[in-house]
Amino acid sequence: MRALIASLLVAMLAGTACAADEAACFVAGHLVQADFALPRVAAAIAAKHLKIVVLGSASSALPGQEGVAKAYPARLEDSLARRLPGVDVKVVTHTKARDKAVEMGKTLELVVAEDKPDLVIWQTGTVDAMLGVDPDDFRSALDEGVDTLQAGKADTVFMNMQYSPRTDSMIALGSYLDAMRFVALQREVLLFDRLAVMKNWNEMGVFDLYTATKKTDTAEKVHDCIGRLLGRLIVDGAKLAQTGDTGSGSPGGTLNKDLH
Amino acid sequence: MAATEVNAMPPVIPAGRDLRLDLFRGLALWLIFLDHIPSNMVSWITIRNYGFSDATEIFVFISGYTAAFVYGREMRDRGVVVASARILKRAWQVYVAHIFLFVIYMAEISYVAASFDNPLYGEEMGIFNFLKQPDVTLIQALLLKFKPANMDVLPLYIVLLTGFPPMLWLLLRRPMLALGASVLLYALTWQLDWNLAAYPNGTWVFNPLAWQLLFVFGAWCGLGGAAQLAPFAGSRLVLGLAAAYLAFAFAIALTWYIPHIAVYVPRWLAEWMYPIDKTNLDVLRFAHFLALAALTVRFVRRDWTGLASPLLRPAILCGQHSLEIFCLGVFLAFAAHFAMVEISDGLSMQILVSVLGIVAMVATAALITWYKKVEERTHGPRKAPPNADLAGGEA
Numbered sequence: 001m002r003a004l005i006a007s008l009l010v011a012m013l014a015g016t017a018c019a020a021d022e023a024a025c026f027v028a029g030h031l032v033q034a035d036f037a038l039p040r041v042a043a044a045i046a047a048k049h050l051k052i053v054v055l056g057s058a059s060s061a062l063p064g065q066e067g068v069a070k071a072y073p074a075r076l077e078d079s080l081a082r083r084l085p086g087v088d089v090k091v092v093t094h095t096k097a098r099d100k101a102v103e104m105g106k107t108l109e110l111v112v113a114e115d116k117p118d119l120v121i122w123q124t125g126t127v128d129a130m131l132g133v134d135p136d137d138f139r140s141a142l143d144e145g146v147d148t149l150q151a152g153k154a155d156t157v158f159m160n161m162q163y164s165p166r167t168d169s170m171i172a173l174g175s176y177l178d179a180m181r182f183v184a185l186q187r188e189v190l191l192f193d194r195l196a197v198m199k200n201w202n203e204m205g206v207f208d209l210y211t212a213t214k215k216t217d218t219a220e221k222v223h224d225c226i227g228r229l230l231g232r233l234i235v236d237g238a239k240l241a242q243t244g245d246t247g248s249g250s251p252g253g254t255l256n257k258d259l260h
Numbered sequence: 261m262a263a264t265e266v267n268a269m270p271p272v273i274p275a276g277r278d279l280r281l282d283l284f285r286g287l288a289l290w291l292i293f294l295d296h297i298p299s300n301m302v303s304w305i306t307i308r309n310y311g312f313s314d315a316t317e318i319f320v321f322i323s324g325y326t327a328a329f330v331y332g333r334e335m336r337d338r339g340v341v342v343a344s345a346r347i348l349k350r351a352w353q354v355y356v357a358h359i360f361l362f363v364i365y366m367a368e369i370s371y372v373a374a375s376f377d378n379p380l381y382g383e384e385m386g387i388f389n390f391l392k393q394p395d396v397t398l399i400q401a402l403l404l405k406f407k408p409a410n411m412d413v414l415p416l417y418i419v420l421l422t423g424f425p426p427m428l429w430l431l432l433r434r435p436m437l438a439l440g441a442s443v444l445l446y447a448l449t450w451q452l453d454w455n456l457a458a459y460p461n462g463t464w465v466f467n468p469l470a471w472q473l474l475f476v477f478g479a480w481c482g483l484g485g486a487a488q489l490a491p492f493a494g495s496r497l498v499l500g501l502a503a504a505y506l507a508f509a510f511a512i513a514l515t516w517y518i519p520h521i522a523v524y525v526p527r528w529l530a531e532w533m534y535p536i537d538k539t540n541l542d543v544l545r546f547a548h549f550l551a552l553a554a555l556t557v558r559f560v561r562r563d564w565t566g567l568a569s570p571l572l573r574p575a576i577l578c579g580q581h582s583l584e585i586f587c588l589g590v591f592l593a594f595a596a597h598f599a600m601v602e603i604s605d606g607l608s609m610q611i612l613v614s615v616l617g618i619v620a621m622v623a624t625a626a627l628i629t630w631y632k633k634v635e636e637r638t639h640g641p642r643k644a645p646p647n648a649d650l651a652g653g654e655a
Contacts, residue, residue: 057383058382059383063382130384130386135535162380164380164381164384165299166381167381169297169409169597171409175538179535199299209380210601213379215379216379219378
């Protein structure tokens, strides 16, 4: 079964130069589902201007000259532009390699004030796990970050760590993953489970994440797929807000509670 | 209550060997090994996936039980000073074992740092930054402040043993007072957020000030508390409650793996329950362990004939040499992960390394047992020191 899927994928991937095949990405599609609505995004799509900020650490970027264009924030912009014809989609990236969640929380205040995004994708966890930050502190940093974003009238999507098989036994992710899952559930925020998605790709043979290499092709495909899955998640979240809209005309933050 | 306390001195230490301690400690060692191999499908069988507590609770409880059993007898027969010295010697042995494992870990991590390169994982490579500062890292490791992932149990054990002599002294004289002091320390730890500092950040993953509760409770049971508890723990009401609680924990655990059913957990319950704090031995975890223990003691009797069966012999052997087998397990988990990275990470490989690891643990335990027998035959059984085997293995 696995070999069959893998060979099919190889055949499909052979046709594409650099961008990953949509079908390959969506092998892990079942792991990315809109459990909560994105009302601000829905309103922004209706207004034809969608502004998204990606706040992340080093794993939200790729090295090299073309890194910015190939990393998932740019791929997300591309994916959304295709999914939402006629909507002006803009994705702004703020990445700082060694920022913990607490420091990112401070950046969030600036982001909300200056960029005024409709949605913030907050990628975090790896740095905190590597430094062994107290999981309680990590959790309260997430909580405060969500406060900031709600006060700034932006929707939130959390993104957790990468699946990195080589360092799997060296970085204890467990309590940080739990913290993100917990805060996401409690605050009704979407969680893009990057770890589960990448693990699934690796298990299904879509991408080989074990190989030591200097080439960037696999990394670029992985980021392209993350961008596509994120794009679908955001559109689904917005749709959820619309179906839950009672027609009052104001997509407020309470809609998602009814849907839940 | 006070009368029984006074009468309990000297405490009734049950005689003979309770093979159940060996059996369950051996099983716990296997489960800890399986849980320490990342991305291992075989670890689905381990108890942490079916409730709140995991093998760590079993290990700490039984370690407390046997420590009290062995050193309690020693303290009564040969005095406080000798027994304390022996406890501290044991703590030293565990410390040396921990540093030995740390060196193996450093070897593995240095190899990976030097050989692995992937543009996708620039961020994760940050875990190797400490290699640039060997002076700080090594000193912090010797101080037990720097503890790599999955190497937190032995430092906990070292601290528990080091603090054990005065606690044992009190347990032998006023068992209920000692248990009360332990509960008080646990409560204060929760109330005041006490924990030991770790390097480079944060605090200990297993907070010794909280986990001592389980160790001391084990010790209290080992010094006669188990016999006192037996009528209560064996009552229908308690067994019913225990079974109900285990069923509840199982239902909650299911929602962790099937997110779609998580919506059926009432909001008030989730907010009250989560997070279930492993670092500070959450009350939910402690209760889960107690429920498991109550049912286990009820259904696996001390004189159960199955304990002599060759099928359970491998686990019992491992439980009888817990320190060696625990360390071997940590090393084997590294090695298994290494094999998965270098050769294949398929399901058959996961099963293979899991089985081979347990076989290696059993073979090593059998070898140690054999060697001990040979030594005893050559030198004759050592006279004075307490017969550690009687305690159901080593402390």
